[in-house]
C-alpha cells in the first residue's frame with residue numbers, strides 16, 4: 001500500500017487493556033496506528049508488537065491529556081495523516097463524596113470524559129464527513145445512566161458522552177460516518193477496575209458475565225459498529241449486560257428516588273477495593289456524616305445574608321488558577337519516515 005493511501009486509527013488512551021486492544025484490532029483491519037497515553041514505555045512496547053505482527057506503521061505520542069496544550073500537540077502529530085477511526089478511551093474516574101472531592105479533580109473528570117471526546121470529534125469528525133467515511137468510538141460504562149450518591153460527576157460526564165455519541169450517530173449516519181458508544185462492564189486487567197473492586201467482587205461480576213477480557217470487548221464492539229449500531233454492548237446476549245444498561249435507562253425515565261437510593265446502595269456494596277474504601281464509598285470505609293451521625297443537631301449554619309452585619313469590603317480580584325496546568329513538553333516518537 002502506498003503511504004498516501006494509508007488510513008490511520010487514532011486511539012486516545014492506548015497504553016493498557018481496551019485501548020491497546022483497539023490499536024491491535026484496528027491494525028489487523030489494515031490501518032496504520034497512532035497511540036496516545038502518558039506512559040511512553042508501554043506505548044513503545046505496543047508499537048513494536050503491532051509493527052511485528054501486522055507490519056503496520058505506528059506512531060506514539062506520550063502526553064498528559066490534562067495539559068493545556070495536549071490537544072494541540074496531538075493535532076500537530078497527526079496533521080499529515082488520514083484519520084479514519086478515532087477511539088476515545090482515556091478517562092478519569094474518582095469516586096467519593098462530592099464535598100470531599102477537590103474541585104480540580106471534578107474539573108479534570110469533566111475535561112477528560114466529556115470535553116476531550118467532544119473536542120476530538122470536533123477536530124477529526126469534519127474530515128471524515130468530507131470523505132464520507134470514518135469511525136468514532138467513545139468508551140463508556142454500562143451503568144452510565146444511573147445516578148449514584150458518591151459518583152455524581154463521573155456519572156454526569158458519562159451520561160453526557162452517551163447522549164452526545166447518540167446525537168452524533170444520528171447526524172453523521174447520513175454521511176457514512178459510523179459513531180458508536182461502547183457500553184462496557186468490568187474490564188479484566190484494568191488498573192482502575194482492580195483498585196475499585198476487591199478480588200472477591202471482581203469474581204462475582206465475572207461469574208454474572210458483566211466483566212470481560214479486553215480482546216472480547218473490542219471484537220464485539222467493532223462487530224456491532226460494522227453493523228451500524230450506535231449503542232455497542234459487548235456480550236449483549238448475556239442478560240446482565242442488557243439489563244445493566246436497561247435498568248439505568250428505566251431508572252432515568254421513572255425518576256424514582258427509591259431506585260436511585262437502591263442503586264447507590266448496590267454500588268457502594270460492590271465497590272470495596274482499596275481506592276473505594278479510602279474514598280469512603282464502601283460501607284466498611286464510610287465516614288460518618290459530621291455531628292448528624294451521633295444524633296447531635298448540625299452545627300449552626302451561618303445565614304447567607306444578615307441584614308445587621310455590615311457588608312465586607314470588596315476583595316481585590318484573585319487570579320483564577322487554570323484547571324489544566326501545562327507542565328513539561330509532550331514526548332513524541334514518530335514512525336521513521338522515508
Ligand SMILES: NC(=O)c1ccc[n+]([C@@H]2O[C@H](COP(=O)([O-])OP(=O)(O)OC[C@H]3O[C@@H](n4cnc5c(N)ncnc54)[C@H](OP(=O)(O)O)[C@@H]3O)[C@@H](O)[C@H]2O)c1
Pocket residue numbers: 012013014015016017018019036037038039042063064065066088089090091092093139140141142184185186187188190191192193
Ligand atoms: N475499568 C473498567 O472496568 C471500566 C468499566 C466500565 C467502563 N470503562 C470505560 O472504559 C474506558 C477504559 O477504562 P480504563 O479503566 O482502562 O481507563 P484508564 O485505565 O483510566 O485509562 C485508559 C487509558 O487512558 C490513558 N490515560 C489515562 N489518563 C490519561 C491522561 N491524563 N493523559 C493521557 N492518557 C491517559 C491510560 O494510560 P496512561 O496511564 O499510560 O496515561 C490508559 O491507556 C474508559 O472510558 C472507562 O470509562 C471502564
